[in-house]
Structures are given as C-alpha cells and as structure tokens.
Amino acid sequence: MTIFNYWGKTRLGDKSAGDDYHLLVWHSLDVAAAGYWMLKNNIYHTQDYLSQLGFSSKEAMVDFFLWLLCCHDVGKFAHAFQQRYRHKDLGTADTPFVRYSKAHHTALGYWLWKEIIPDFLEVYPKTELKGRKLEDAVNRWMSISAGHHGAPPGLINVSNHFRKEDYDAIRDFLNEALRLFPHAEIPVHWDTPEARETIKLLSWPVSAVIVLADWIGSNSTYFPWLASSMPLEAYWQIALDNANKAVQHLPQLPLVSAYINIKHLFPFVSQPTPLQQKVENIDLSAEGPHLFILEDVTGAGKTEAALILAHRLMAAGKARGMFIGLPTMATANAMYERMYKTARKFYQDASNPSLILAHSARHLSDLFSQSVWLNETEGTEEPDDEHPSTQGCAAWFAQSNKKALLADIGVGTIDQAMMAVIPFRHHNLRLLGLLDKLLIIDEIHAYDTFMSKILENLIETQARYGNSAILLSATLSQSQRERLVAAFSRGTGKTVAAPFLSQHDYPWVTHVASGEIDSSPVATRKEVMRRVAVDWRHSEAECITALLDAVAQGECIAWIRNSVDDAVRIYRQLISSGKVNPESVLLFHSRFAFCDRQVIESKTLRWFGKPESGHRAGKVIISTQVLESSLDLDLDQMITDLAPVDLLIQRAGRLKRHIRNRKGELKSTGEDERSSPVLMIYSPEWTDEPQPDWLSSFMPNSAYIYPDHAKLWLTQRILRQQQEIRMPESARMLIESVYGDDITVPPGFARSRNEQEGKYYCDLAIADQQSVNFTPGYMPGVNDMMPEKLATRLAEESITLWLAKQQGDDVVPWASGENAWEMSSLHVRKSWWLKHEQDFSMLAGEALQKWCNEQKQVYANVVLVTDQKDCGYSAEEGLIGN
Numbered sequence: 001m002t003i004f005n006y007w008g009k010t011r012l013g014d015k016s017a018g019d020d021y022h023l024l025v026w027h028s029l030d031v032a033a034a035g036y037w038m039l040k041n042n043i044y045h046t047q048d049y050l051s052q053l054g055f056s057s058k059e060a061m062v063d064f065f066l067w068l069l070c071c072h073d074v075g076k077f078a079h080a081f082q083q084r085y086r087h088k089d090l091g092t093a094d095t096p097f098v099r100y101s102k103a104h105h106t107a108l109g110y111w112l113w114k115e116i117i118p119d120f121l122e123v124y125p126k127t128e129l130k131g132r133k134l135e136d137a138v139n140r141w142m143s144i145s146a147g148h149h150g151a152p153p154g155l156i157n158v159s160n161h162f163r164k165e166d167y168d169a170i171r172d173f174l175n176e177a178l179r180l181f182p183h184a185e186i187p188v189h190w191d192t193p194e195a196r197e198t199i200k201l202l203s204w205p206v207s208a209v210i211v212l213a214d215w216i217g218s219n220s221t222y223f224p225w226l227a228s229s230m231p232l233e234a235y236w237q238i239a240l241d242n243a244n245k246a247v248q249h250l251p252q253l254p255l256v257s258a259y260i261n262i263k264h265l266f267p268f269v270s271q272p273t274p275l276q277q278k279v280e281n282i283d284l285s286a287e288g289p290h291l292f293i294l295e296d297v298t299g300a301g302k303t304e305a306a307l308i309l310a311h312r313l314m315a316a317g318k319a320r321g322m323f324i325g326l327p328t329m330a331t332a333n334a335m336y337e338r339m340y341k342t343a344r345k346f347y348q349d350a351s352n353p354s355l356i357l358a359h360s361a362r363h364l365s366d367l368f369s370q371s372v373w374l375n376e377t378e379g380t381e382e383p384d385d386e387h388p389s390t391q392g393c394a395a396w397f398a399q400s401n402k403k404a405l406l407a408d409i410g411v412g413t414i415d416q417a418m419m420a421v422i423p424f425r426h427h428n429l430r431l432l433g434l435l436d437k438l439l440i441i442d443e444i445h446a447y448d449t450f451m452s453k454i455l456e457n458l459i460e461t462q463a464r465y466g467n468s469a470i471l472l473s474a475t476l477s478q479s480q481r482e483r484l485v486a487a488f489s490r491g492t493g494k495t496v497a498a499p500f501l502s503q504h505d506y507p508w509v510t511h512v513a514s515g516e517i518d519s520s521p522v523a524t525r526k527e528v529m530r531r532v533a534v535d536w537r538h539s540e541a542e543c544i545t546a547l548l549d550a551v552a553q554g555e556c557i558a559w560i561r562n563s564v565d566d567a568v569r570i571y572r573q574l575i576s577s578g579k580v581n582p583e584s585v586l587l588f589h590s591r592f593a594f595c596d597r598q599v600i601e602s603k604t605l606r607w608f609g610k611p612e613s614g615h616r617a618g619k620v621i622i623s624t625q626v627l628e629s630s631l632d633l634d635l636d637q638m639i640t641d642l643a644p645v646d647l648l649i650q651r652a653g654r655l656k657r658h659i660r661n662r663k664g665e666l667k668s669t670g671e672d673e674r675s676s677p678v679l680m681i682y683s684p685e686w687t688d689e690p691q692p693d694w695l696s697s698f699m700p701n702s703a704y705i706y707p708d709h710a711k712l713w714l715t716q717r718i719l720r721q722q723q724e725i726r727m728p729e730s731a732r733m734l735i736e737s738v739y740g741d742d743i744t745v746p747p748g749f750a751r752s753r754n755e756q757e758g759k760y761y762c763d764l765a766i767a768d769q770q771s772v773n774f775t776p777g778y779m780p781g782v783n784d785m786m787p788e789k790l791a792t793r794l795a796e797e798s799i800t801l802w803l804a805k806q807q808g809d810d811v812v813p814w815a816s817g818e819n820a821w822e823m824s825s826l827h828v829r830k831s832w833w834l835k836h837e838q839d840f841s842m843l844a845g846e847a848l849q850k851w852c853n854e855q856k857q858v859y860a861n862v863v864l865v866t867d868q869k870d871c872g873y874s875a876e877e878g879l880i881g882n
Contacts, residue, residue: 002169004229010085018224031217032069033243046209049202063181070177072145075109077170080161106146107154113142123174127186137190143779144207148214150425155780200777207778208432222246254351259315273301274523279309286513290468291488296507297727298653299528302472310438322438325414327446336411356407405433415792421457423783439469450794453767456487463491475731477739503733524728532652532725533678554617555636562641563701564589571622588623591879595815595823608633616664634658642683645715645738652679690748708756710749714738797830802862839881840872
C-alpha cells in the first residue's frame with residue numbers, strides 16, 4: 001500500500017523514542033486512539049458534546065469521532081509537505097526539491113475535502129445526504145478537524161501541491177479508516193437549521209478537544225515513532241494501549257465536596273459579614289447559568305462571599321471548578337496565596353484538584369506549584385509551523401499561564417480569560433478550559449472601555465454555554481450594571497433588564513437566573529462603616545509639610561502620586577530635606593525590576609501591613625497607583641493626587657483601615673483610638689468655570705494619565721460639597737455624580753469631553769472588531785486577524801528591558817538567584833523609552849547577539865547598569881534615566 005510511504009512525524013532530537021520517523025497512518029491512529037479514551041472517560045465533556053448531535057447509536061457517535069480524528073492530518077499526504085523530510089527508506093533521500101507556494105498542512109487538508117475528496121464518494125461515512133448537502137456537512141466538520149493548530153484552516157488554492165500518487169494514497173487511507181470505524185455516520189438531520197446551529201455552538205469546544213487529542217497523540221514518550229508497516233487493525237490495538245497510558249496521566253476530574261458552612265470553608269471567619277450570610281442563603285435552584293454582582297465596601301468580605309457562592313454552585317452540580325480573574329499580577333499573586341490554603345476544601349478528600357497561577361510572571365511566584373500536566377513535548381512541533389517555538393502546541397502547553405484555564409481552579413490576571421474571546425491562537429482551548437467553570441471577576445469597576453466590552457463578550461459567551469459568573473465591585477455605575485446584565489441575558493437568550501438603583505441602594509446584590517432578576521440590599525456591619533474627611537492641598541510644599549508633621553508625630557503616611565516622575569521627584573525632595581531619616585522613606589512605583597519590586601512589596605507590608613505595629617512609627621511611602629488595590633495596607637495618614645472618585649475611594653480604603661490603639665498596635669475589638677481619618681487631596685484651586693488648561697497647567701503629568709479632565713473636576717466638585725467620604729451611605733451618590741449618564745460639564749471641558757466620547761466609541765469598535773465571532777462556528781475566514789495586532793488591553797505599547805551588569809567579559813543579570821534574568825526585567829511605556837533611551841548604556845553588537853542567542857530572544861533591549869545611581873537605575877529609585 002502506498003500509504004506506508006508517507007511520514008507524519010520525524011525525530012526532533014535524541015529524546016524522541018523509536019525510529020527516525022513515524023508513519024502518517026500511525027500518527028493518525030494515535031490521535032484517534034487518544035480521542036477514544038477522552039470520549040470514553042468524558043474528558044472535558046467530550047461525550048456530553050457529541051451526544052447532543054443526534055447519532056443513531058453510541059457506536060455511530062464513537063466511530064464518527066474516531067474517523068474525524070483519523071482525518072485530521074490528511075493534508076500531510078501532499079508532496080509539498082512530504083519533501084520537508086527525506087529518508088532513504090521512503091525513497092526520497094535524493095529526490096529533487098520542488099518549490100511550492102507557502103501553505104500549512106491544515107490548509108492542505110481542508111482544501112482536499114472541499115475540492116478533491118467529494119469525488120471519492122466511497123470514503124464518506126454512511127448517510128442519506130447527497131451532493132452539496134453532504135459536502136456542506138462534512139466541510140464543517142473537516143474545518144474542526146483540520147484546524148487543530150489553534151485556528152481554523154486557511155482558505156487557499158493548493159492544487160499543485162499534490163501529485164496523482166498522493167491522491168491515490170489519500171483515497172486508500174480514507175477507505176482503510178472507514179473500514180476501521182464502520183459505524184460512523186452522517187445523520188440526515190444535520191441539514192436542518194436546528195442541527196446546524198447546534199453544530200456551530202459545539203464546534204468551538206470540540207475543536208479544542210481535537211487539539212488536545214493531537215497533542216497527546218504526538219507525544220513520542222507514549223507513542224514511539226514507528227517506520228515499519230503492518231495491518232492497520234494490528235496497529236490500532238497498539239495505539240489504543242499507548243493512548244490509555246497517556247490519557248491516564250491527565251488530571252483526573254476531582255469530586256466536588258458538599259457545602260457545609262462558612263466556618264468550614266474559612267475557619268478564620270469568627271463572625272460572617274452580612275454579605276457572606278446573604279449569599280449562604282440565596283436560592284440557587286433555578287435551571288441554567290446564574291449571574292451574581294456583589295457590590296459592597298472594602299472589608300465586607302466580598303472575596304469570601306464569592307467563594308461561598310462558588311462552592312454552593314459547584315455542590316449543586318452547576319460547575320466543577322472556577323477561574324478567578326484579577327486586574328493585576330500583584331492582586332493575582334495575593335489571591336493565589338489565599339486559594340492555596342482553601343482550594344482543596346471545594347473537593348472531596350480523596351480528590352487531587354489542580355490549582356495554577358496564570359500571568360506572564362507566574363514562575364516568579366514562590367508559591368506557584370508546577371502543572372500536573374505532562375511535561376514531555378517531543379514530536380509535537382510541525383516542520384511547516386512558521387514559529388514552532390512560540391506557536392506550536394508544545395509551546396502552548398509549556399506555558400502554564402495558558403494551561404491555568406484547563407486547571408480545576410485557576411487564578412490569574414483577567415487577561416487570560418479574555419483571550420478566550422479574542423482570536424489569539426488556541427483561544428478555543430482557553431474557551432474549553434472555562435466551560436463548566438465559574439468565572440469570578442474581582443474589581444469589575446477597574447477596567448476601561450475596551451476591557452469592559454471584552455469582558456461583556458466573555459460573560460455573554462460563558463452564559464451561552466451554560467456557565468455562571470460572579471462579579472465583585474466596591475461600586476458600579478448604573479450603566480455598567482445594565483451592560484453586564486444585558487450581556488449575560490444575551491448569552492442565555494432571556495431578556496432581563498437591570499433595575500434602576502437609587503443613591504441609597506448600597507450595598508447591593510444582583511442575581512440573574514432563568515430570565516428572572518433578584519436585586520436586593522445588604523446590611524453593613526459596623527466595623528466597615530467609615531467616614532473619611534476630605535481636606536485640600538494646593539501646593540506641593542503643603543504636602544511636604546504634612547509628610548514631615550506625620551513623621552514628627554510618630555505616624556506613618558503615604559502620598560499616592562499619579563505619575564512615576566512626580567513620585568520620584570517628591571521622594572528626592574524629601575530625602576534631600578534632611579528632615580527625615582532616608583531609611584524610613586520608601587519609593588514604590590512600576591519601573592522597578594522584579595527582584596527589587598519584590599523587596600519593596602515585602603518592606604511595604606512589613607511597615608504598613610495589617611498585623612504590623614513595631615515598624616510603623618515615622619515611616620513614609622511615596623507611591624503611584626500600585627497601592628490602590630494590590631496590598632492590604634493600613635496608613636495613619638494619606639495624601640493623594642486628585643484622581644477619579646472611584647480611585648479616591650479605593651485609596652481612602654487604605655487609610656486607618658484596621659482598628660488600632662494610639663501606639664498603632666492592632667486591636668481585635670472596640671474603637672480605633674487614633675484620630676478620625678482625613679484624606680488630603682492635592683489638586684488645583686477650585687473654580688466653577690474651569691478653563692481647558694485647569695488641570696494641565698497645574699498637574700501636567702496627572703492630566704496625561706487621566707485625559708478626561710471633566711471627571712476629575714466633577715470629583716472635586718462632589719467631594720467639596722460632601723466634605724467627606726461616607727461608606728456605605730454616599731458610595732452610590734459619589735459614583736453617579738461623576739459617571740452618571742446625565743452629567744453636564746462646564747464649557748471649558750467641551751473639547752476634552754468630545755475627545756473622550758470619541759475615544760469611548762472608538763474603543764468599543766476596536767473591542768468588537770477584536771472579539772471572536774462565535775455565530776458561524778469554527779470555520780475558515782471568520783476571525784482572520786493578525787495575532788500581533790491583538791491585545792487584551794489598549795494601553796500604550798510597552799517595552800521589555802533587561803538589566804545587566806558587566807563583569808569582565810561576561811554579562812550577568814542585575815538580580816541573583818533563581819530565574820535571575822526574569823527577575824532582572826521590567827516593562828516601560830514605549831514613548832518613555834524612546835525619550836530616555838539615550839540616557840542608558842546598552843549592550844550592542846556581538847555581545848548583544850550572543851546574549852540573545854543564549855536567552856533565546858530574537859531581539860532585546862539589555863541595559864547595562866552599575867551600583868552607581870548615575871547609571872539611570874537603582875534599587876531605591878528604579879528606572880529613572882538622567
């Protein structure tokens with residue numbers, strides 16, 4: 001048979017087991033065998049999906065799926081692909097090389113099913129469909145099968161890539177495959193509108209299952225390369241045995257435990273908060289997915305409340321796991337530490353649930369546990385992948401930030417979940433990982449227009465597949481809440497409108513399920529009711545005086561600045577004043593290498609964290625927005641630059657946050673013995689009729705960071721009127737006074753407001769353009785976008801810098817210890833770098849090329865630093881330049 005003259009996998013280094021190459025027929029059966037055990041064990045609900053397709057019998061369902069998998073690499077029969085590897089036993093060692101137009105083997109395979117195979121009617125599974133109806137049904141499934149490299153196959157004409165003998169081999173192979181799986185069928189009702197819609201919906205998760213089957217079946221550790229021929233029936237039994245061993249190494253589905261009570265889940269909770277008590281008693285009996293929006297003040301236990309809901313939903317059979325999305329890596333790290341102690345309680349004692357941290361620097365977390373997935377990846381790359389080291393399936397599974405969505409419990413930045421609805425390569429695997437999981441998103445108010453729209457699309461997609469979501473926020477505007485409820489409703493197909501909430505409707509729980517909405521208030525416990533007075537400062541000199549006064553009184557104080565440059569300048573002024581011990585002043589912003597940032601974070605918690613008291617007196621931290629939400633801090637006094645009101649509420653939440661005595665020592669009960677909290681806000685002088693330069697002439701850096709100057713003026717107006725932040729009473733009123741739809745602004749802001757409105761609609765359009773169109777199903781041409789043009793955030797492009805020291809002829813990392821080069825890296829805005837690049841000494845020429853080769857980088861910006869501050873970087877001030 002000519003089918004034994006075609007290779008499917010080749011040796012990639014000495015680690016690949018077996019012969020020099022693996023026959024294409026054997027690889028095809030390996031993948032089918034992996035799919036068989038995934039189907040039999042219902043891994044990632046494979047059986048549940050296929051059972052919805054209306055096969056006449058279980059045998060027909062199984063054989064159709066195995067036939068489909070067996071066909072996944074049929075494009076590799078093309079001579080254009082086969083000549084990429086030559087071997088004497090294949091008779092190709094000395095054959096001339098023929099130049100073909102560029103085409104991936106997935107596109108070659110899909111073209112065959114559209115243009116050539118329809119003439120081979122005998123190779124189709126049994127069916128009553130004829131002609132175009134049969135071709136349409138098969139083409140949809142072959143798009144799913146051929147698109148096993150993370151995207152649907154391309155649509156190109158590749159007729160000259162095949163020889164006549166290739167077509168003969170394809171025909172022989174397909175006949176053999178059909179003989180192996182004789183019960184395979186194409187049901188006649190697949191031509192109905194209802195069935196077509198079902199197939200479109202299921203095409204996304206099924207395509208991801210096929211990616212997994214191909215990855216498993218490509219592992220030479222379990223499927224040694226075999227170049228010799230034998231009857232297909234004989235090898236099929238070998239493949240089944242190998243696949244059974246491979247699939248057993250996948251994580252076993254853990255069994256969810258019964259929900260007992262709050263104390264069992266969180267032993268440290270001595271008295272549940274009103275929010276936690278409410279969610280413990282919410283009725284979850286409604287069919288279908290549930291949406292919860294929990295709005296409450298800082299300290300109300302929203303995270304624990306969300307996890308109580310999560311466990312109850314899981315125990316009710318509505319989910320088997322969860323993904324918790326946070327806005328930043330720091331908040332993700334903190335959540336991971338909390339879940340590290342709690343995760344097992346969601347499952348029965350005998351289970352071994354997987355918990356994975358997901359963000360780009362997750363391997364720098366001390367607590368991060370290694371993945372339970374297989375580590376061997378030999379043989380999974382393909383010779384026609386453009387960038388196999390970054391786009392191949394092996395690279396995909398080698399990055400745990402992507403695998404985290406396949407773990408039972410994933411914790412990470414929300415970007416990882418957002419990528420399930422943006423057409424990045426392998427986004428279908430991310431989607432598969434989210435199915436049958438709860439999506440928990442914290443600080444839902446913290447995202448800009450673009451990210452909010454992507455998140456709405458994600459919530460809609462989750463609901464369409466029957467998955468629930470829990471959203472947490474200090475406060476949401478009415479319009480934000482309406483959009484979130486509308487997105488969930490679109491996914492369920494049941495229209496529900498969010499009710500209008502008054503200024504007094506807070507704290508609040510919104511619950512949507514089965515086309516009904518339950519919107520109800522929550523009580524507030526006394527400990528989190530706060531009144532923070534607002535005081536205004538209109539010169540930096542006043543603020544410096546306030547810092548020094550706090551130090552003299554033995555109190556700790558923070559000044560949160562809106563820009564790094566402003567923070568560094570004030571830090572230097574404070575140090576040079578000679579009126580404060582430099583060892584008692586800390587600078588914290590985003591332009592530190594990972595190693596130094598970790599030291600600063602640890603010192604920040606040691607000085608200002610909840611349990612601390614001995615290190616607080618006379619301490620000062622000058623910071624940027626990194627203090628807003630990342631760390632649990634408790635400051636005696638605080639100054640903040642003027643910012644939008646929701647951010648000021650966040651910042652004020654770190655002012656006298658816990659109960660302490662006059663010495664700053666933590667108390668478990670009673671009243672705080674310190675003076676009443678006052679938030680000092682550095683801002684321009686108030687004016688009823690601001691001019692366009694009202695902010696930019698006084699705080700140019702803040703004007704750049706927050707371009708909607710009207711929001712800052714509205715914030716100043718409402719806080720001047722109220723003279724305090726009252727929580728929870730004034731939360732809703734403060735938010736709506738700045739973000740409400742019916743707010744009018746002074747004429748001086750007309751231009752900037754128009755610009756921001758234009759940007760708002762532009763960002764919405766970009767989000768829609770960059771979102772996956774799930775409606776047509778997993779088909780070519782639906783979401784053809786360049787991956788390098790895609791992003792989860794529309795922030796200004798950033799540049800990665802690597803800090804290095806010159807030691808003789810060697811270039812060594814700034815950091816020491818494990819992951820030293822990663823710990824020596826940091827990210828800066830591209831515009832900042834272009835402005836300051838000349839301030840630094842850079843590695844160049846052959847030395848840079850050698851570094852790139854060693855670190856497997858195509859290109860890099862390697863900054864040479866020393867222990868002297870004039871090099872432009874220091875552990876105390878970060879990356880400054882000259």
